[in-house]
Amino acid sequence: MSAAPGFALAGGDLHASLEDPVLGSIAFLNEVMTRYPSAISFAPGAPNLAHLADVDVTAYAARYERHLIEERGTTAERARNLLHEYGPSRGLINDLIAEALRHDQGINAPPRSVVVTVGAQEAMLLTLRALCRSPDDLLAVVEPVFVGMTGAARLLDVDLVPVPETADGIDLDALRGACAEARTRGRRIRAVYVAPDYSNPSGSVLDLETRRRLLALADHEDLVLIEDSAYGFTAPPGRALPSLKALDTACRVVHLGTFAKVCLPGARVGFAVADQRVVRADGAEGVLADDLAVLKGMVTVNTSPLCQAVIGGMLLAHGGSLAALGAATSAHYRCNLAHLLAALDRELGGATPPGVRWNSPSGGFFVRVRLPVRVDTALLERCATEFGVLWTPMEHFYLSGGGTDELRLSCSYLTPDRIDEGIGRFAAFVREVAGPPRRGRRALP
Amino acid sequence: MSAAPGFALAGGDLHASLEDPVLGSIAFLNEVMTRYPSAISFAPGAPNLAHLADVDVTAYAARYERHLIEERGTTAERARNLLHEYGPSRGLINDLIAEALRHDQGINAPPRSVVVTVGAQEAMLLTLRALCRSPDDLLAVVEPVFVGMTGAARLLDVDLVPVPETADGIDLDALRGACAEARTRGRRIRAVYVAPDYSNPSGSVLDLETRRRLLALADHEDLVLIEDSAYGFTAPPGRALPSLKALDTACRVVHLGTFAKVCLPGARVGFAVADQRVVRADGAEGVLADDLAVLKGMVTVNTSPLCQAVIGGMLLAHGGSLAALGAATSAHYRCNLAHLLAALDRELGGATPPGVRWNSPSGGFFVRVRLPVRVDTALLERCATEFGVLWTPMEHFYLSGGGTDELRLSCSYLTPDRIDEGIGRFAAFVREVAGPPRRGRRALP
Structure with missing residues (x-):
């Protein structure tokens, strides 16, 4: 050839x-x-490697295996196999992630509403794909915006609507105006991508009042908020604001996270929390995470169980706490x-x-x-x-x-x-x- | 919440x-x-686990680290870091994959034309996304067709054109007719998805003559062939037919492969070989793999270096040969x-x-x-x-x-x-x- x-x-x-x-x-x-x-x-914006040289991935994977055997009643053979074979599209360590989010952030999402993804990037792509039905569905983004989200939208031919960043984090009047404007053109803003904690690239933070007002606006305008929490863990102790998801009484927020910054970029493990009720045409009910898992089957099939085991072991070694990790x-x-x-x-x-x-x-x-x-x-x-x-x-x-x-x-x-x-x-x-x-x-x- | x-x-x-x-x-x-x-x-169609229980992923990753140090001149610290940090979207073990394909199958593709993906599924998605510019671009598939390809096309809103399977593997007259028919509607068949070796689901094989005729037809009708080689390694010794890519003198074939069936599903490592020349508007030249790597940055950023190291080590432990592996x-x-x-x-x-x-x-x-x-x-x-x-x-x-x-x-x-x-x-x-x-x-x- x-x-x-x-x-x-x-x-x-x-x-x-x-x-x-x-x-x-x-x-x-x-x-x-x-x-x-x-x-x-x-x-x-690559993570620092100083803490990575000594990471013993083998020991962490073994820690997760032990957890399966000792606390989940899995046989030793089955536990070993789980790490080597294909796994469910939704993920293996969903329960550990759900528990960490509950413990650390007061996010009460059942494991079934968690989808483990190949980094937060895949979670963005899946969420956007599920939510945007037609070319008339738009994604609003706080501008300046992380290029990963821009790229995912471009790849899916989803049009973007920029909303200016302000000292409070986001110009809510502009967002409201954009919603109205889209409607007059027969389109709709389906979702808003927002990184409320030290956003990439500008380092901006949504203050608490703005978080509450954004959630109320989402409910009023029928928007889904796609929350990227990649940098939330860097807040000074005691000064972290509650995530949008933790404040989300109306279930308007899909919460995205990643372990790349927190502990190990090379594992490529992230997640989406998507607990929105979905009612099918036949009346059956599910959660949006079910749909993300189906789409994931068409993108990467499943996140490497080996990598999930390493991350699971790291979480377990830190008392199941993302914050401790x-x-x-x-x-x-x-x-x-x-x-x-x-x-x-x-x-x-x-x-x-x-x-x-x-x-x-x-x-x-x-x-x-x-x-x-x-x-x-x-x-x-x-x-x-x-x-x-x-x-x-x-x-x-x-x-x-x-x-x-x-x-x-x-x-x-x-x-x-x-x-x-x-x-x-x-x-x-x-x-x-x-x-x-x-x-x-x-x-x- | x-x-x-x-x-x-x-x-x-x-x-x-x-x-x-x-x-x-x-x-x-x-x-x-x-x-x-x-x-x-x-x-x-899940892989058998009999051979997996004893797979020592730690030893294989270490084998790859030694390779980097002893044969690539990487420092020990850098080699360790490479496994833990983000890596290039194109991949880390491209050279090993290119060498194995050359050695085992006579596919002479430079490492730069290889993109390491999260299984063959991501390779399908990326290839289809790169090739299909507008809704007028169609993907022809040999029917019955692997649902992973159907799913990737649906996710990207790419319309599918079924071409019947025959005793020879594919009905080339029907494919030619479909190309003409698409043109009359102002559309084009951009690519054909084909699994020439023991396809999933039907187990069919394209005979050698059909492979040659399909390649000629691709050249005549200006088609790209997306070759899924997942099951080629199961051919009886001495009876494997040359892959489409090995016969591809006109560079019409994007060749997709996976290590999931061959050795380790849990690593989620596959690849695309896309050595097609791409000429940009400014006259600059590249290969299609460059574009797949850019798109991959918007889907999963990069394939887990940890997992790539395990697969790289497995290849090295088998003399760099996919066939031996x-x-x-x-x-x-x-x-x-x-x-x-x-x-x-x-x-x-x-x-x-x-x-x-x-x-x-x-x-x-x-x-x-x-x-x-x-x-x-x-x-x-x-x-x-x-x-x-x-x-x-x-x-x-x-x-x-x-x-x-x-x-x-x-x-x-x-x-x-x-x-x-x-x-x-x-x-x-x-x-x-x-x-x-x-x-x-x-x-x-």
């Missing part, structure tokens, strides 16, 4: 999602990072974030160039920086070449052309020393592009 | 794939199996199949009731049986209740209403003793529904 020179597919003849500028810019960013391997990169990584990320903010303040706070601002989130991986110049890949390239620092232009996270003067710094996977060194370089870059400093800075919300 | 009794989603207001009769019938079959736990089930399981499945066919012959061959026939494939998991009565879930229920045997009605694998007098027997995961016992019961059932026997049987092709 060898490629015939004559036959080629035209890029424009493949699915349109492959020409989406968002996906193209991700590819470009990856390519830039490859070209500057020695640059200090604040670009990727994530405590060390959470402290580590907060330490990195504090370090990054301190370095920014040290390097730029006392003599901030005009038009330069940044926010100061209390958790998450990300800090947003505004510059008084056009922030794009050309500027990134210049910063990489001349200053040896990488970051992510924010415009990639906007659907409607915003963010052209902002960038995202991620502190998740660097060491404090590298953060110091990197912010030193970054400050020099900022001073060069933004002009002479002035005293004091105005913070971003 | 508790469910408000008032709020419910209507099943009919979810995505249409969830109301597809194919998906509904799979759910029904699963449910039937749960209701008859003591029945002997020839229904699921699958030799023991292949022999086991052939033995089971021979046992099943011998039992059918013993129980029904000498005195075959009128209208009863079955095929005799030389490999694969499946035997097709035709009965002189309507074969549906009601008949399955009766067989389960009265005879304690389960099987799969074939009509679920037809898109255009065929297969109503056929059922599928799978022998993959039973022991020879259970096969004997089960076929004894099955023969009693057949004699009851098909009436008095006659001498000799007519074989199905």
Whole structure:
């Protein structure tokens, strides 16, 4: 077999999602990072590996096997087989996840309403696919928005409606207006994607009052809220706000989570909690998780039981608590974030160039920086070449052309020393592009 | 949080794939199996577990780590980290897979044209998504067709065109006609899904001449062939036909494979080989695998590196050969199949009731049986209740209403003793529904 020179597919003849500028810019960013391997990169939101070197996946899988045998009455042979064979599309460790969510967050969802997925990404895709029946169904997203959600919607040909982010987290009036506007065009906003805790990319948080008002609005406008809780575990102790799902008396929220950030990216295990009642044409009743599991059968069949066993064992080794499991990584990320903010303040706070601002989130991986110049890949390239620092232009996270003067710094996977060194370089870059400093800075919300 | 009794989603207001009769019938079959736990089930095509109990996944992952360190020059720390962190969407063990395909099957595809997926199911979804640009793009499938492909197409709203199976494997005249017919309606058949080796569900094989003619037709009609090679490894030694990809001089074939059947379902590792040139609007060139990797970023981000390491280690422990890796399981499945066919012959061959026939494939998991009565879930229920045997009605694998007098027997995961016992019961059932026997049987092709 060898490629015939004559036959080629035209890029424009493949699915349109492959020409989406968002996906193209991700590819470009990856390519830039490859070209500057020695640059200090604040670009990727990848988890830190410091805690991973000593993870004994074998011991954790064995811990889960023991649990099956000692607490679930599974025979030893059956327990071993469960890890090696196909498994149910819905998952194996649903009961452990449901119990952890109840224990840690007060989310009372039965195991049957949990679907274990290949990371939160698959959970997004499945939820969106189940909910959007026709091209008239729209997904509203808080903008700037995580590119994984944009990508899933593009792949499924689901149209997106951006709703601006505010200091409270989301512009509810704009969301209400978008719902009305969609209706006048014979369409409907079916769901809203929202990451209420230290969102990627902006690090924003929905305050408690806004959470309650969003839930009420969802009930009023007949919306489903797709809650991405990836970064919730990084909140400072005692300062975590209740998740939307924990406040969800009307069952409007599908709650998505992942173990990638909390403990082990390489396991690729996430989950959806979808306890919405579904009434079939024949009157039979189920929950939305049943539908997600059916769709999962057509996407990945099931999440690797081996990987589920590792994650199950990690949960069990931490008393079944997600919060306990994530405590060390959470402290580590907060330490990195504090370090990054301190370095920014040290390097730029006392003599901030005009038009330069940044926010100061209390958790998450990300800090947003505004510059008084056009922030794009050309500027990134210049910063990489001349200053040896990488970051992510924010415009990639906007659907409607915003963010052209902002960038995202991620502190998740660097060491404090590298953060110091990197912010030193970054400050020099900022001073060069933004002009002479002035005293004091105005913070971003 | 508790469910408000008032709020419910209507099943009919979810995505249409969830109301597809194919998906509904799979759910029904699963449910039937749960209701008859003591029945002997020839229904699921699940891999046999006999070889899995002793699989030492830890040792295999360690074998892959050693490979990285000793043969790829990776540091020990980096090798360990690679297994625990996120990885490239394209995969980690692409080079091992490409080398195995070259060695075992004469498929000369560079590692870059390989995408490691969460089973072959994800590979199907990604390939179909990349290739089908608009609702005017159709997927032709050889009917009866694997429900995983039907499901992936339904999920993506890609319309299917059934092409009849023949004794040679596929009705090429019908395929040619379908291409012409699509064009008259302003649409196009973009790709053809075909499982040339012991297809699921019918066990059919494309003969060599048909493979060559199909490739020529693909070139003539500008089609991409999606080749599912899941069962190719079960061919008797020396009797495997070259895969479509091995014969693919015009680069028309995307080749899909999985390690689930060969060695370890619980790892959920499959792959696509997509070496088609893609020319972008700006003149840049890539291969289709680049696009599949981008789409994968929106579906599962990447395949678990832990699982890839286990599969990589298994390959390495077998000299890098898929054929060597699958030799023991292949022999086991052939033995089971021979046992099943011998039992059918013993129980029904000498005195075959009128209208009863079955095929005799030389490999694969499946035997097709035709009965002189309507074969549906009601008949399955009766067989389960009265005879304690389960099987799969074939009509679920037809898109255009065929297969109503056929059922599928799978022998993959039973022991020879259970096969004997089960076929004894099955023969009693057949004699009851098909009436008095006659001498000799007519074989199905």
